[in-house]
Amino acid sequence: MSVVSDIAVSEPGNRRWAPGNLFWAALSFAGGIGLWWLATVAGFSELPTPWSVLTRLIELGIDGQLWLDMYASLRRVLIGFALGSILAVPVGFLMGWYNIARALIDPWIQFFRVIPPLAIIPLAIVTMGIDETPKIFVIFLAAFLSAVVSTYQGVISVDKTYINAARVLGASDGTIFARVIIPASTPFILVGFRIGLGSAWATVVAAELIAAQSGLGFRMQQAQLYYDLPTIFVSLVAIGILGLIMDRVVVRVEERLTHWQERV
Amino acid sequence: MAEAKISFRNVAKVFGAGANAFTAIQNLTFDIDDGEIVTVVGPSGCGKSTAMNMVAGLMSQSSGEVLVDGKPVSRPGPDRGVIFQQYALFPWMTVRENVEFGLKLQKLGKVERRQRAMHYLGLVGLADFADSYPKTLSGGMKQRCAIARAYAVNPTVLLMDEPFGALDALTRVKLQNQLLETWSKDKRTVMFITHDVDEAVYIAHRVIVLAANPGRLQEIINVDLPFPRDDEVRLSPEFAEIRNRVWRAVYHRDTEAA
Numbered sequence: 001m002s003v004v005s006d007i008a009v010s011e012p013g014n015r016r017w018a019p020g021n022l023f024w025a026a027l028s029f030a031g032g033i034g035l036w037w038l039a040t041v042a043g044f045s046e047l048p049t050p051w052s053v054l055t056r057l058i059e060l061g062i063d064g065q066l067w068l069d070m071y072a073s074l075r076r077v078l079i080g081f082a083l084g085s086i087l088a089v090p091v092g093f094l095m096g097w098y099n100i101a102r103a104l105i106d107p108w109i110q111f112f113r114v115i116p117p118l119a120i121i122p123l124a125i126v127t128m129g130i131d132e133t134p135k136i137f138v139i140f141l142a143a144f145l146s147a148v149v150s151t152y153q154g155v156i157s158v159d160k161t162y163i164n165a166a167r168v169l170g171a172s173d174g175t176i177f178a179r180v181i182i183p184a185s186t187p188f189i190l191v192g193f194r195i196g197l198g199s200a201w202a203t204v205v206a207a208e209l210i211a212a213q214s215g216l217g218f219r220m221q222q223a224q225l226y227y228d229l230p231t232i233f234v235s236l237v238a239i240g241i242l243g244l245i246m247d248r249v250v251v252r253v254e255e256r257l258t259h260w261q262e263r264v
Numbered sequence: 265m266a267e268a269k270i271s272f273r274n275v276a277k278v279f280g281a282g283a284n285a286f287t288a289i290q291n292l293t294f295d296i297d298d299g300e301i302v303t304v305v306g307p308s309g310c311g312k313s314t315a316m317n318m319v320a321g322l323m324s325q326s327s328g329e330v331l332v333d334g335k336p337v338s339r340p341g342p343d344r345g346v347i348f349q350q351y352a353l354f355p356w357m358t359v360r361e362n363v364e365f366g367l368k369l370q371k372l373g374k375v376e377r378r379q380r381a382m383h384y385l386g387l388v389g390l391a392d393f394a395d396s397y398p399k400t401l402s403g404g405m406k407q408r409c410a411i412a413r414a415y416a417v418n419p420t421v422l423l424m425d426e427p428f429g430a431l432d433a434l435t436r437v438k439l440q441n442q443l444l445e446t447w448s449k450d451k452r453t454v455m456f457i458t459h460d461v462d463e464a465v466y467i468a469h470r471v472i473v474l475a476a477n478p479g480r481l482q483e484i485i486n487v488d489l490p491f492p493r494d495d496e497v498r499l500s501p502e503f504a505e506i507r508n509r510v511w512r513a514v515y516h517r518d519t520e521a522a
C-alpha cells in the first residue's frame with residue numbers, strides 16, 4: 001500500500017487537461033493499440049488481437065456478465081471505502097487534537113500500515129466467513145489507514161498562526177475546530193481519500209482473485225483457468241477505466257472543496 | 265495618576281526548563297498609555313513578539329505581571345486586536361467572510377455583520393474585493409484585509425507585529441499614513457513592532473528599544489514630533505535627529521561588541 005504525502009497537496013493545479021493534451025492522449029492510445037495489433041498480427045506474442053478483445057467486450061456486455069462483475073467489485077469498494085473514510089476522519093481529528101488519543105491509537109496504525117491489507121484476508125475469511133464481509137473489511141482497512149494518516153497529518157500541520165488569529169478574535173476551541181482546523185485540513189483529507197480509494201480498488205481486485213464468487217478479479221481468475229485471454233483483457237480494461245473514473249471524481253471533488261488554495 | 269492601558273511589571277519569560285531553559289525576556293517594565301502609539305524595536309530575538317503575545321494572551325509570562333486596563337491578561341479577547349506579520353487571513357474564506365469572522369463570534373446579526381464588514385473594507389479600499397479569496401490579493405491588500413478584520417471587532421488595543429515588514433517601501437508608507445489617519449479618529453492604543461527605525465519614529469509617540477540576550481529594556485525614546493505626521497515631518501531635521509537616536513540605541517551594543 002502506498003503511503004500518503006508523496007502526492008503533493010499542490011498538485012491539482014497541474015492536473016488540468018488542456019484540450020491539446022486530450023488530443024495527444026488520444027493519439028498515444030491509438031498508437032499503443034496500433035502497436036499491440038501489429039505485434040499480434042506479426043505473431044510476436046500470444047496476446048489476443050485488439051479485435052478479439054473488443055468482440056469479447058461486446059459479448060460480455062450484452063450477456064450482462066460484465067456489468068454484474070463491475071457492480072460486484074464497485075459495491076465492495078464503495079462500501080469499504082465509505083466505512084473506512086467515515087471512521088478515519090474523526091479518528092484522525094482526535095489524534096491530531098488530543099495527544100493522548102494520538103499516543104493510544106498511533107502504534108496500532110503504524111503496525112497495521114505495514115501489513116499489506118491482502119495479508120489480512122486469510123484471517124478475515126477464517127473469522128468472518130466467506131461471504132462479502134471479509135472482502136469489505138479488508139477494503140475498509142485499506143481505505144481507513146490511508147485516510148486516517150492524512151487526516152491526522154492535516155490536523156497537526158495546520159498553521160499555528162490561523163489558530164492564533166481565530167483566538168484573538170474571540171474564538172472558542174469548538175469554533176476553532178469547526179471553522180479553522182476542519183477547513184485547513186480538508187486538502188490533506190482529500191489527498192488521503194484519493195490514495196485510500198486507489199488502494200481500496202487495488203485491494204478489491206486482488207481480494208477477488210483470492211477469494212470470491214463474483215467481481216472483475218474473480219472473472220479474471222476464472223478466465224485464467226480456461227486460458228481465456230480476451231476475458232482477462234476485458235476485465236483489466238474495465239478495472240483501469242473504473243479506477244480512472246473514481247480517481248477523477250475525487251479530483252473533481254477536491255478541486256471544488258479546495259478552490260481557495262494557493263497552487264504553486 | 266491615570267492608569268496605563270498596558271503595563272509590563274517586572275516581566276520575565278523563560279522558555280524550556282532545566283538545562284535547556286532559555287531566558288527570552290528579563291525584568292521588563294514599561295507602560296503604554298491609553299490612546300498612545302508605541303513602537304517596539306530591537307535586534308532579532310530580543311523578545312518583541314514574545315512581549316506582544318503576552319499582551320495578546322497567546323502566551324503567559326514566567327514571572328511578573330502583564331496588565332491591560334489594570335487587569336492581568338489571562339486569555340486572548342476581542343478587546344485586543346492583533347495583526348500578524350504573515351497576515352494570517354483564512355484562505356478558505358473570502359475577504360468579507362474573513363472580516364465577518366470576528367463579528368459572527370460576537371453574535372451579530374447577518375445584516376449588521378455585513379454592513380460592518382463592508383464599512384471597514386471600504387476604509388481600507390477593499391470593497392471591490394469583498395468576494396475574492398485571499399489568494400488573489402497582493403501582499404499589501406492582504407495586510408489591509410487583516411487590518412479591516414482586526415478593526416471590525418472594535419478593539420481598544422491594536423497589537424501589530426511587523427505588520428508591514430513584508431511590503432514594498434511605497435505600500436508601507438501608504439499603510440503607515442492610513443494607520444495614523446485612522447488613529448487620529450479613534451485614538452486607539454497601538455503597540456507596534458517593527459524592524460524599520462524610520463517607521464518606528466514616524467508613527468510613534470514613543471519608541472521602546474529592547475536589547476537582546478537576554479531580552480530587556482534598553483531605552484525609551486520620546487518622539488516629540490507634531491501630529492498629523494506627513495512627508496514634511498518625515499523629512500525634517502528633528503525627525504532625523506530622533507531617528508539617529510533610536511538607531512544608536514538599537515545598534516549601540518553591536519558596535520561595542522564588534
Ligand SMILES: Nc1ncnc2c1ncn2[C@@H]1O[C@H](COP(=O)(O)OP(=O)(O)OP(=O)(O)O)[C@@H](O)[C@H]1O
Pocket residue numbers: 279280286288307308309310311312313314315479
Ligand atoms: N516557543 C518558543 N520556544 C522556545 N524559544 C522561543 C519560543 N518563542 C521564542 N523563543 C525564543 O525567544 C527569543 C525571543 O523570540 P521573539 O520571537 O520574541 O523575538 P523577536 O524579537 O520577535 O525577534 P524577530 O525580530 O526576529 O521577530 C528568541 O531567542 C527565540 O528563539
Ligand SMILES: [Mg+2]
Pocket residue numbers: 312313314425
Ligand atoms: Mg518577532
